[in-house]
Amino acid sequence: MKKIVLLITAICLTSETFGQKTSSSSVDEYECIYEYQMKNDKGSSDVTSTILQIGRNSAIFSDYTAFQADSAIACKAPKSEIQKFKTREKRNDLLFDQSVSQNVPKGKLTVYSVITPNYYSYTESANPINWNLSEGIDTICGYTCQKAVGEYGGRTWTVWYSTDIPASFGPWKLCGLPGLVLAAKDSEGIHKFKAITFRKSSTPMNFKPYTNTIKTSREQFVKAKNKFEQNPMGNIPAESISEMTIQKYEDGGHSALVNGVVLRVRPNGYVPLELK
Template sequence: MKQNYLVLFLLIPLQVFAQKTNNNYECIYEYTVKTANAETETYTAILQFDAIHAKFVDYAAFQLDSLMQTGQATEEQVKKAEERMVKTAYYFDQTTFVNVADKSISVYSVIPPSLYFYQEGMNGISWQLTEEIDTICGYLCNKAVGEYGGRTWNAWFSSEIPSQFGPWKFGGLPGLIMYACDTEKIHCFKAITFRQGTTPITAPKISNSITTSREKFIKAKNHFEENPIANIPTESITDMRVEKGDGGSNSIFINGVQVRLRTNGYVPLEIK
């Protein structure tokens, strides 16, 4: 008989797992979006986690941050990493940081020309476990179903990796979430590499950000992305520059914040 359980973002003890290695871990995800014009965009992001923290960020941003943490990077190396981040065709523009001690998820994102910050609790998803199993990235996984952001999500987690975390804001299952996809298969996060941590986990350091609420941010973000250039208030522009790239592609910055134009349109990750 199929058994269903409700799991409210469980705080699973990871002390044993942590003591075995005394280390943090990293899982690289391929994030795909099926756009309104039937194109598929592919992003690469990374989850860093230990027993009580998790950070999810675009892989290009992670590479730059890792380089800076060494304290030995040359100006040329830093410049190349910054250029790589700017020129990344599909850049995941949300950084999430989970702190189990505070039971919070901190979210850093952008609506040009400003940077934004908001927090939400860790109990945002009620999962229903199923008996379905699959193998993802070489790990045996179980399936759970939950609702978040106006979408229903199928999540596959592996008890072989006893972590309560997952990509983006997903978590609260008895194992690392290796795959999460909404039921319409528009937004999908799939693990492609799992490894021991290569750099320490650090909280994001984003200066001059505007503190807001999740509800206000999502409403403003989804409206802005309908027509980015038109939706930037002209009175807010103090500086604008265009950097020419290879192949005729240009990068636009307003007040130092990059405006990433979505040639395939925008499909909101969160509807509400």
């Protein structure tokens, strides 16, 4: 099991603290960090870290490594530090390569992702799942959670949400409930999200992670993405390649870039979140 180590202390805030903050007249922003676990085709599990940045009326879900790189730039860190984080992002072969802006624009989800050598974006309803509230209580990250079940993208999802955190957001696209979703898994146990940290944010949200995106529909993107990931090296049209670069590192590792975009080959295969 491979893990991306967080460079933070995983300390959960209390629900009382959140309640006090949301009563403030200032614009409060929070962060929820989730461990994302995917059971791969080789029978083992890949684990990485993701983050949900939560504002008063919107949220952004993305890979934690990419978030660190963006935060270093936003905080005007030294160039050496920025480069360190950007290199880590390039070399993360388990990178969660979707960034989902929830309720941006209002009433919509905006998804940014990549099919090398291009970046893509599409929008869909901000509440794509019809949730069925179920009996059951659990405690996650110190918060009492309730259960809900819904279908999306060919998978059935069970989630745990907490009304102690009155934000209708969650990991990836698993949102639209009367409280923050703190854990989720599909019925086959292939994909799992679980909150490990909830804290006050000190970094502004970035609603557009990629520039020059190709706008498409969700249906077209999911079909093309799932096909591409079956054989990333072989599914890039030769005529689309204007430049290919191999960056080598001191430890012997390397990154491949096509037209400046990372070509990420998953070491244990790719299991899509959305089947259709």
